Amino acid sequence: MLVQQIINGIVVGSVYALTAMGATLVYGIMRILDISNAGAYAIGAYVAFFFLLQTGSPLVALVTGVALTAVFGFLVQKFLYAPLMNKSPNVSLIAGIGLFIFLQDFLRLVAGPQARELNFGTLLPSIQFPSLQLTLYGTWFLILAATALLLLILWLLLNRSPIGLAWRATAQDLETAKAMGINTNRVVAFNFILGYGFAAVAGILVGILYNSVYPTMGDVPAYKMLAVIVLGGLGNPLGTVLAALVIGMAETLIGGYVGFFLPRDAIAFVVLILILLWRPQGLLGRRRSS
Amino acid sequence: MKSRFSLSLLILILSLGLMLAGCGGGGGGDKKPAAENKTPIKIGFFAPVTGPAAADGDSVTKAAKLAVEKINKTGGINGRQVELVAYDDNLKPQEAVSIAQKLTTKDGVVAAVSGSYSHTTRAAAPIFENAKIPMIAAYALHPDITKGGDYVFRQSFVGTAQGKAGAFVAVNMLKAKTVAILNVDNDFGTTLADSFTKYFESKGGKVVSRDKFTMVEKEFNPVLTKIKQLKPDLIYMPTYSGTGAQIARQAKELNLGIQMLGTEGIDSTMEFLKVAGATADGIVITTNLNRESKLKATQEFIKDYSEMAKHAPDMVAASTYDCFMVLAEAMRKNGAEPEKIKDGIYKIKDFEAATGIIKGYNKLGEVTKNVQVQIVKNGAFAYYGEITDAEIITPPDK
Structure with a gap:
């Protein structure tokens, strides 16, 4: 039972990590809490759902879902956030929330309010260990593998590539980076493309895991994502992964051993508050000197 | 100046129009007897x-x-x-x-x-x-x-009657002695879970666990893993389709092998039956629509x-x-x-x-009518029983 619960926790944590990664990347550079990233999560899942219906091919569905959402991220950056860049961050925050609400109702009007199945068929069979009372879903492996792979790519990109260098420079100080000859516009655009691509992968995988896509599926990620980002230390990708695992594990273990005495999200937020009381800067955030 | 004048003129014309319409309506009412009212x-x-x-x-x-x-x-x-x-x-x-x-x-x-x-x-x-x-x-x-x-x-x-009906099904039709309750944390789930518990315990049954969740919850593996250890005869789940479908799917994946009893909350052809798919088979619900009536x-x-x-x-x-x-x-x-x-x-x-x-x-x-008990068979709701017992279906009158 403990092993099962720990695996449950890792899977839940991985889903959170994937979901929050897009917004973490955007925050890291732009210092904007991009709520509409949770809208991209739903958009990605719906695009995949649509292409799965049309072509019947999981691969086409996955690729188009991620690619089109990434393009969408580029457009959001270009036409929503770029014009607001010199305004107060609150303006961008509100604009992002507005876009998020718009996307939700857009999906409802276009695709209908009902939850629809995102049935990729059995990609990997589930494995049972009756003697250990353990079940491993096939989809879990998919999620764990995708999370690990994407995080590895991200790490390589950030730490071992020229883009990563430009990226880190831009994140540290946009104006100075620009003065040093870095094409910051391109860095920011790439950042959004990647951030929205991540959101789409998360949305599609969650859609497969729960066999459902629905217009309001971004609701919970929209605020859970914030908790993970804040706990991880605002814009720190590694912190986000760690925070996601902590929250996923805490929810699962408390839910599994004590029961859902409170709804699961409430448990997660109690954990968040306790940790922030202990480390106000987040798990891997640096304390700002005043 | 000119635009203000035309605005006042417009208002004047509109109010005149309204007055006339009002008179017309009133006049019509006077002439015709109420029985021939065609509005x-x-x-x-x-x-x-x-x-x-x-x-x-x-x-x-x-x-x-x-x-x-x-x-x-x-x-x-x-x-x-x-x-x-x-x-x-x-x-x-x-x-x-x-x-x-x-x-x-x-x-x-x-x-x-x-x-x-x-x-x-x-x-x-x-x-x-x-x-x-x-x-x-x-x-x-x-x-x-x-x-x-x-x-x-x-x-x-009323929730109290349906919760009681659920417990009646649990005791008399599904022969359950112990039950784990999974309820959505709002008026709907709480009312049903409370009234279910009251009747179930009065008939000697035992509620071994009760867990609650919001209506947007998707992840039930932690709590289902816990319930698996408790080995109840039945899971009672007063909740809606989105959450109900996930409980059904994840229970199947975890090989729970425990009979499940739902309510009208999962009586949804689109959201529950389609999303849960084959994992919904065998789930019994209390509802008010008998497809085979x-x-x-x-x-x-x-x-x-x-x-x-x-x-x-x-x-x-x-x-x-x-x-x-x-x-x-x-x-x-x-x-x-x-x-x-x-x-x-x-x-x-x-x-x-x-x-x-x-x-x-x-x-x-409060309405009085028979409670329908349906079972999911081959991806559709089918007749399982009907509760006609006056003690169960008569709603409280205070």
Whole structure:
């Protein structure tokens, strides 16, 4: 039972990590809490759902879902956030929330309010260990593998590539980076493309895991994502992964051993508050000197 | 200056027009006796068309339109047509309150139907009561909704009765001695879980665990893993389709092998049966729509709704449809003014509706009809039983 619960926790944590990664990347550079990233999560899942219906091919569905959402991220950056860049961050925050609400109702009007199945068929069979009372879903492996792979790519990109260098420079100080000859516009655009691509992968995988896509599926990620980002230390990708695992594990273990005495999200937020009381800067955030 | 002048002129013309229209209406009323009134009868309606319950909002809105169409096709109300005044409450009580105020003060409706959930309907009910305009709650089941007074009715089973019916099924049909409860944490889930527990324990059963979650929860593996260790005979899950489907799927994946009992909350063809797929097979629910009923009203409704919506109807649609049929019956027999409609509803006896024979309404406005027990078989709801026991189906009258 403990092993099962720990695996449950890792899977839940991985889903959170994937979901929050897009917004973490955007925050890291732009210092904007991009709520509409949770809208991209739903958009990605719906695009995949649509292409799965049309072509019947999981691969086409996955690729188009991620690619089109990434393009969408580029457009959001270009036409929503770029014009607001010199305004107060609150303006961008509100604009992002507005876009998020718009996307939700857009999906409802276009695709209908009902939850629809995102049935990729059995990609990997589930494995049972009756003697250990353990079940491993096939989809879990998919999620764990995708999370690990994407995080590895991200790490390589950030730490071992020229883009990563430009990226880190831009994140540290946009104006100075620009003065040093870095094409910051391109860095920011790439950042959004990647951030929205991540959101789409998360949305599609969650859609497969729960066999459902629905217009309001971004609701919970929209605020859970914030908790993970804040706990991880605002814009720190590694912190986000760690925070996601902590929250996923805490929810699962408390839910599994004590029961859902409170709804699961409430448990997660109690954990968040306790940790922030202990480390106000987040798990891997640096304390700002005043 | 000029534009201000033309604006005043416009206002003048408009107000003159309004006065004339007012006179015309009044004059017409004087000449013709009230019995020959041909103006449409307005019935108010609200449902969660947007927000987290938008799927139910969609079902009930279709059902409301279908019902009004049906009433108008079959001669209207003694020659008068019925007109639907529909609003979206976004599943928010504050929206429901302002809608109720609009319906009762501005729109001139003679009666209203709530196609919404318990917390919204509960907020709106006192406003209809104070305005003395009858309102029927289609499927909201919190007991307090009808307690405000004479003008508020309920078309589905009050939560306490359905919870009891669930426990009756658990004890007598599924022979369960121990149960684990998984309830959605709101008026709906809490009312059902509480009343289930009360009856189940009074018959010697034991509730081994009770867990709650929000209506947007998707991850039940932690709690199902816990329940697996407790080895209950039954899982009772008063919740909605989205969460219910995930419980069914994850229980199957975890090889739980425990019988599950749901409620009308998962009586949804689109969201529950399709998403849960084969994992839903064998799940039993208490509801009010018997798909295999011999009643003409039921079969006609299922046929008409399926043609219109392109999918089989669910319980919320059937309940909403029936509210309008009950209103139509009361208006045809007793007159189409709010007070007469209210009295007319109390007079209804053994009325054939889509959700079965309505035996009548008690002084609280609670309906008495048989509770349907359905089972999921091959991806569809099928007959499993019917509770006719008066002790179970008679709603409380205080």
